[in-house]
Amino acid sequence: MSISCNLDGKVALVTGATSGFGQHFARTLAASGATVAITGRRGDRLDELQAEIEGKGGRALGIVMDVMDPASIRNAVDVAETELGAINVLVNNAGISRERLIVDVTEEDYDAVLDTNLKGPYILAQEVGRRMIERGEGGNIINIASMMAYRPYRGLSAYGMSKAGMVAMTRCMALEWARYNININTLCPGYVETDMNSEYFHSEKGLKVVNSFPGKALGKLDDLNGILLLLASDSAEFMTGSTIEIDGGQPL
Amino acid sequence: MTFSCDLSGEVALVTGATSGLGRRFGAVLAEAGAAVAITGRRTEMLETLQQEIEAKGGRALPIHLDVTDLDSIKNAIDKTEQELGPVNVLVNNAGAYSEKMARSFGEAEFDTIVATNIKGAFFMAQEVANRMIERKDKGRIINLSSVSALRPVQGMSVYGMTKAAEIQMTKSLALEWARYGIRINAICPGFIDSEMTGDYFRTDQGKAHMNTLPRKRIGQPENLDGLLLMLASRDGSAFMTGSVIKADDAQIL
Numbered sequence: 001m002s003i004s005c006n007l008d009g010k011v012a013l014v015t016g017a018t019s020g021f022g023q024h025f026a027r028t029l030a031a032s033g034a035t036v037a038i039t040g041r042r043g044d045r046l047d048e049l050q051a052e053i054e055g056k057g058g059r060a061l062g063i064v065m066d067v068m069d070p071a072s073i074r075n076a077v078d079v080a081e082t083e084l085g086a087i088n089v090l091v092n093n094a095g096i097s098r099e100r101l102i103v104d105v106t107e108e109d110y111d112a113v114l115d116t117n118l119k120g121p122y123i124l125a126q127e128v129g130r131r132m133i134e135r136g137e138g139g140n141i142i143n144i145a146s147m148m149a150y151r152p153y154r155g156l157s158a159y160g161m162s163k164a165g166m167v168a169m170t171r172c173m174a175l176e177w178a179r180y181n182i183n184i185n186t187l188c189p190g191y192v193e194t195d196m197n198s199e200y201f202h203s204e205k206g207l208k209v210v211n212s213f214p215g216k217a218l219g220k221l222d223d224l225n226g227i228l229l230l231l232a233s234d235s236a237e238f239m240t241g242s243t244i245e246i247d248g249g250q251p252l
Numbered sequence: 253m254t255f256s257c258d259l260s261g262e263v264a265l266v267t268g269a270t271s272g273l274g275r276r277f278g279a280v281l282a283e284a285g286a287a288v289a290i291t292g293r294r295t296e297m298l299e300t301l302q303q304e305i306e307a308k309g310g311r312a313l314p315i316h317l318d319v320t321d322l323d324s325i326k327n328a329i330d331k332t333e334q335e336l337g338p339v340n341v342l343v344n345n346a347g348a349y350s351e352k353m354a355r356s357f358g359e360a361e362f363d364t365i366v367a368t369n370i371k372g373a374f375f376m377a378q379e380v381a382n383r384m385i386e387r388k389d390k391g392r393i394i395n396l397s398s399v400s401a402l403r404p405v406q407g408m409s410v411y412g413m414t415k416a417a418e419i420q421m422t423k424s425l426a427l428e429w430a431r432y433g434i435r436i437n438a439i440c441p442g443f444i445d446s447e448m449t450g451d452y453f454r455t456d457q458g459k460a461h462m463n464t465l466p467r468k469r470i471g472q473p474e475n476l477d478g479l480l481l482m483l484a485s486r487d488g489s490a491f492m493t494g495s496v497i498k499a500d501d502a503q504i505l
Contacts, residue, residue, distance in 0.1 A: 001487050002258040171505050178466035178502035190491070214430035219491035226488030235255035235478030238442075238471050241505045245495040249430040252423055252494050 016094030030058035067120030117162035138181030174241030190247025268346030272446030276473035282310030319372030369414035390433035426494030442500025
């Protein structure tokens with residue numbers, strides 16, 4: 001890869017690190033020198049990822065955390081800072097989607113999606129932000145939204161709403177925290193191939209979807225490395241409150 | 253800078269490289285290993301930049317280019333191809349600027365700004381992309397828009413209009429050229445110290461204005477280095493096209 005980034009001395013916390021994007025983000029940050037607190041609900045998966053990162057010479061600590069539980073959030077941040085040091089990079093990635101047409105969405109679906117994707121990230125960013133402000137050393141927060149924040153997709157109303165909410169959240173936090181040298185930006189990925197969706201995108205229906213994109217392709221996890229590393233580094237000091245689409249032109 | 257890209261083997265062409273952002277872009281791309289055609293209308297200034305780049309071991313080729321003249325565009329790209337190789341990265345940065353309230357905006361000035369910022373940028377992109385497509389090269393184009401495209405700013409109606417047009421241009425061309433693997437994205441810089449902003453921020457009025465900004469400062473051209481390199485690199489831009497990225501230090505939210 002033609003991109004390199006030195007994140008030595010950075011302590012990052014990544015949510016939803018047990019699979020998909022979160023897992024990849026954790027690996028990528030660790031490979032560039034950051035110490036990474038990896039969080040999620042499945043302790044065994046966190047242990048595996050921690051061992052993998054350490055096996056490659058990196059530093060990681062698995063912490064079980066449920067983004068729907070504010071006490072769990074505060075506890076995870078405490079543990080991370082006690083064991084690893086002050087968090088200066090937060091990757092707010094945890095998210096769920098419950099694919100259902102609007103007429104079929106239950107209150108439980110709605111609450112689960114909005115709590116996990118918007119309220120949890122808000123509380124976590126608030127908690128991490130408070131500490132960054134107290135310490136006065138600034139920091140970088142990367143909120144992971146989706147191209148569905150600004151284009152509607154059948155069956156993903158609550159998901160899209162939660163991601164659009166994240167975009168607004170980022171702008172407000174950027175406004176209020178600019179003076180504390182906290183940089184906070186939103187990343188809006190398009191469809192990227194992961195273990196979870198690979199089977200679908202290779203099915204007949206999935207291939208049709210891929211073929212409908214202007215670039216007729218899915219993204220790959222490595223495609224996200226450049227922007228992730230840039231936003232986690234000191235080289236993006238002038239970027240805050242921005243929404244960055246990384247979607248290969250899929251929603252155009 | 254902690255974030256870096258290796259652009260060895262790439263050939264970049266930067267328009268409006270005589271000063272300000274374009275000048276910095278030329279230097280940064282060269283430092284990252286690209287051979288850079290630095291273009292503009294003031295040849296002496298380009299030659300000074302060339303010397304600076306070569307003193308650091310980089311490769312730069314100064315070319316006179318007026319983006320409002322389609323023949324000038326073709327000639328500049330021809331010359332780049334002959335001396336450096338086919339263009340993989342275009343930084344569509346040349347821009348005309350004027351700060352004047354809409355009520356007194358003149359026709360000639362209007363035409364100049366539109367000719368440079370919309371027509372020039374468009375035909376530059378078209379010519380470069382046509383050649384990339386013929387070669388089957390998945391090249392990259394970076395358009396310089398502005399935060400004034402996103403929010404109205406007093407006195408920047410015409411400039412802002414042209415910068416908003418560049419955003420639509422970015423998305424339209426991204427749509428049409430995605431099938432060829434060409435990536436075209438736009439950067440919307442906030443207030444950055446440059447020839448364009450001039451001495452304004454050093455005046456009393458400008459200083460007062462700066463004090464109203466969230467971080468009470470304007471940017472420097474080097475603040476965009478990381479973002480530019482990421483968009484110019486093959487790996488960084490692999491899954492990014494049609495994107496409009498604001499880099500404005502929370503100035504316009």
